[in-house]
Amino acid sequence: MSGPSHIKPLNESVVNKIAAGEIIVAPVNALKEMIENSIDAGATSIEILVKDGGLKVLQVTDNGSGINKSDLAILCQRFTTSKLTTFEDLSSIQTFGFRGEALASISHIARVTVTTKTKEDACAWRVSYSAGKMLGEAKPTAGKNGTVILVEDLFYNVNSRLRALRSPNEEFAKILECVGRYSINAAHVGFSCKKFGESQFALAVRASSNAKERIRSIFGRAVASELVEFKMPENMELGISAHGQVSNLNFVSKKAISPVLFINNRLVTCDPIRRALNQVYASFLAKGNKPFIFLSLKIRPDLVDVNVHPTKREVRFLHDDEIIEQLSSQLENTLSSVDTSRSFKTTS
């Protein structure tokens, strides 16, 4: 029998590609990071351009703060961020980003070109990146205030990932779904999304639209016309409040739409919440009918851990049982109050 193999450090490029693979599994993951960066930068307009499901081109144009030219050299380096300084800051973080990993990761598995202009700059600056590093110096160019991040040939050097991905159309569908869901909670931010070479937008949401209008443009009139407002006043003890729009009892759909759920403005999935709310609906709806749920939860930042998953799609929070209990009973109240058939039945 041969002895144990020797332990050797991985070389940096392997480490970076592995790390990138945990955050960026499909084009939609890169897009989500870029949208979050734009919102963090205070953008009110986010335009998205997609070619071949984001594998050929994924471009996000925003009108946010822009990036200081002097920061461009380390923009795509791992663990460089303008958002977090101490570990303790994490417990009060208000931005989506904090780890400084997204752009770095993308630059290890795609060709990245950044064009950016702050309002102090006289012109925009453009520079490309590969494997975390600038390719040459930033060049002056024409451009508006804000940032354009162009990602080309995603996964060009990760063959296994390329093979595992679905068709460009399916990747595009995932992108549209992500942008659409994001847009619902992003008040004051306009979104558009277009396939390269097409003149029509696949999605367009005006910055001035309210939540209901956003739901209409993403999920259609049938959903938007049967909504009731959900409001849970602040519960000081649990450090939580919630608002949203949920379908009323006239809404008839056999198709399950997974809840559009935000915790502290992060688009997340939370199976316990989904199950609990579906159960409440099950007692009101005819068998097989599925609800539509948009909820935006605000939980005191020190009670939430956003750093449990590389894609930040899962979050953990304290008092989860009590919080879910509160949400369920609030939903029950909301639905009871619109359930005229039921109140007729009980009074007759």
Ligand code: ADP
């Ligand atoms: P994080 O968001 O965790 O800080 P990223 O890799 O996503 O890490 O971004 C690194 C830094 O690049 C951000 O902290 C921010 O300063 C800057 N940045 C990225 N995208 C934009 C953008 N669209 N507008 C302005 N600054 C940006």
Ligand code: MG
């Ligand atoms: Mg980020």
